[in-house]
Amino acid sequence: MTGLPYFPTDRRTLLRSSMLLGAGAALLPGAGFAQSDARAAIRAAAAANTAADIKRIQDWIALPTIAAENRNVPEGAAYMEELARAAGFTGVRQVPTDGVPGVVGFMDNGARQTLGIYFMYDVKQFDPAEWSSPPLEARIVDKPDWGKAIMGRGAVNQKGPEATFLAALHAMKAAGVTPPVNIALICEGEEEIGSPHFRQIAETPDVLAALKKCSGIFIPASWQGPTGAVNVNLGSKGVVELELVASGEKWGRGPKGDIHSSQKAAVDSPVWRLVHALNTLVTPDGNTVAIDGWFENVRPLTEREKELVRQAAAAGNEELTKASLGITHWIDDLSFEDAMIRLAGQPTVNIEGLVAGYTGPGGKTVLPGRGVAKLDLRLVPNQTRDEAVRKLRAHLDAQGFPDVEVNVSGGYDPTETAEDSALIRAELAAYAALGVEARLNPRLAGSWPGATFTAPPVSIPAGHFGLGHGSGAHAPDEYYVVESTNPKVAGITDATMGYVEIMYQLAALA
Incomplete structure (x- = not known):
């Protein structure tokens, strides 16, 4: 899943960061939710749980698991187990590997559709001297143009978004609502060193069987820029x-x-x-x-993929994108459009x-x-x-x-997910229901271990989903917005309801 104002630049998010400015969106409290159904009760519970949801993120940040330093490995896995059990998962356990253990959990809600959720519980290294706020204290800070945010290592990459997905499950439980999908949770503690043993977790027999039942799997993300728009990624390098x-x-x-x-x-x-x-x-x-x-x-980009990049570049703001990256020229003095095509395809x-x-x-x-x-x-x-x-x-x-x-x-390996897959259709439907503009992106220039899911033996769609904003992954002063002052960008309650919405949209698919 790195510190620019609203352009994450870690190895999972660079392409998205350079293509969304200029797209409009209108995120309103409760937008897209029919007030006569369970979502209204869930939203009320989510709002009531706000303080606990923020503290959950802060407490998690206070316990960093850093695989590169062999830091807090047993403690991090045990804490991930606690979080999963508290959110309602059953069969929660550690899965040993030749390196750092993984954690899995399951939720059988008697539903027709099953959703896979991927978590990483490790974070990047940090130097406290480079931070304006102690990286493990997870203080609430004011971010101009964004609102109040948690600042700490792992705030947006990925503990904030992941804990917000858990907040959705806590809100549903508090509202007395059963999630409309079954859920398979798979977590690893080595993503920041390239997931060297992740396949050992995913191919454990009962885990593999659960994953193969999933209509798709995603990693929670918080990638809204100032317009509120998001990308729906069809692949990653x-x-x-x-x-x-x-x-x-x-x-x-x-x-x-x-x-x-x-x-x-x-x-x-x-x-x-x-x-x-x-x-x-x-x-x-x-x-x-x-x-x-x-x-x-x-494999060269197809004409369809190039056209998607061109559309995003045309809607973007080249100068603001350059400023966010601290550059004045694209490689080989290419145009913005050609640079973005190269970013996706090279x-x-x-x-x-x-x-x-x-x-x-x-x-x-x-x-x-x-x-x-x-x-x-x-x-x-x-x-x-x-x-x-x-x-x-x-x-x-x-x-x-x-x-x-x-x-x-x-x-x-790289990963690819079909545009007409159940996961992508559910993501687009959820964003549409929330009034958020979503743009198809052929390939994320960054990387995540989605190929473990899209390739045999799992062979399911995989991607990213989520509302909200944060930045600074892999960098000092990493943050995750919890109280947004931008009406088009989700705070923690709206982001929580985004995860609720995709569950209902996936459940409604034929």
């Missing part, structure tokens, strides 16, 4: 996260550890070797992948970080014995994670870098 490591020890040249930099005149540098290896992965401008065979399985190799030698204040004259480049590879249909890693390794070998290590930490 895949991702591979990895490190390339060059060392004197593996190379057989250069030092095994750091030595005095004066020795460079006589000794090879593993860090320069890493730089040269990186240069072979892309064209000289860094903009196009040059790994051997990289594009042979890439696979990438990105350097997340470079680490070697001394990086503290001042200088330290060393010749490092080891250099590390942290990369992410974004994949489009019909690429796969395994193919990408295999081709990267073969390319480095062919270019004369067999000693450069490729250490994969996680990742997953």
Whole structure:
């Protein structure tokens, strides 16, 4: 599921962020809800539960599970179990993996349709010194143009939206209303490191059986911009996260550890070797992948997909989008429309970080014995994670870098969901009932492990759904709006009712 004012830029949300400005919406309290049915009672219960719903988010933020640091792993899984049980799920348990455990729960409401819900209970690392408010205190702050918001690590990515989905179940329980769908809940604690063991959870026999009954599955999201409009994503790019490591020890040249930099005149540098290896992965401008065979399985965007991108770009605000990203030009000086088409359709190799030698204040004259480049590879249909890693390794070998290590930490394939699937139809119907403008988006440039659901053996539609607003995922000062001052953007009660609405819309599908 990162800090721009209203443009999340984490690996799940970048395309959406650049295409919605200018679209109009009218989110009104209770909009789309027939006052004679159960929704009115549910809304009253949701409003009464507001303080408890906000505290639920704050308490969850106070207990961060950070897989990359092995922080609070047992505690995080146990807390996820507590949240699921309190919301009414049965059969709640931890599912062990070769890494961090998952959590599953089920709700059999005797309904005809079953809805799958995906949660991640882990969050990104943080440096408290970079925050204006302590990242684990989840204080309520004023966000100009948005309203009151919870600020803390995980506020919008993804604990705020997920806890708001749970708030919908609490409101239905308080109103004495049985949800109109059955629900299968599947949670993981490793999404922020690329979900390396998530398939082990999803393919556990009883979990797999429950998932296969679902008409679709979504991750709760809060992606409304200032106009209130939302995107309905028909897919997401895949991702591979990895490190390339060059060392004197593996190379057989250069030092095994750091030595005095004066020795460079006589000794090879593993860090320069890493730089040269990186240069072979892309064209000289860094903009196009040059790994051997990289594009042979890439499925180009269809004309329908390109048209959807063009429509969104035409309705957008290019200058405001550039400002939100802190840029003045698109890649290769492309037009806004062409840049957005490229964003949806192009696979990438990105350097997340470079680490070697001394990086503290001042200088330290060393010749490092080891250099590390942290990369992410974004994949489009019909690429796969395994193919990408295999081709990267073969390319480095062919270019004369067999000693450069490729250490994969996680990742997953791209995902695609049919426009006429039950999940997408229910999402569009729910947004329409709420008076929210929704625009079909062919592919999210960010990534999430939806391929676990869309590919065999699960093979169900998967996507994102939700109202509300937040930003700053992966960045300092992450926040989630709970009391909106923008009438077109949902606060926590309206966002809660959004999850109620999609349940009723899915239940009504033939």
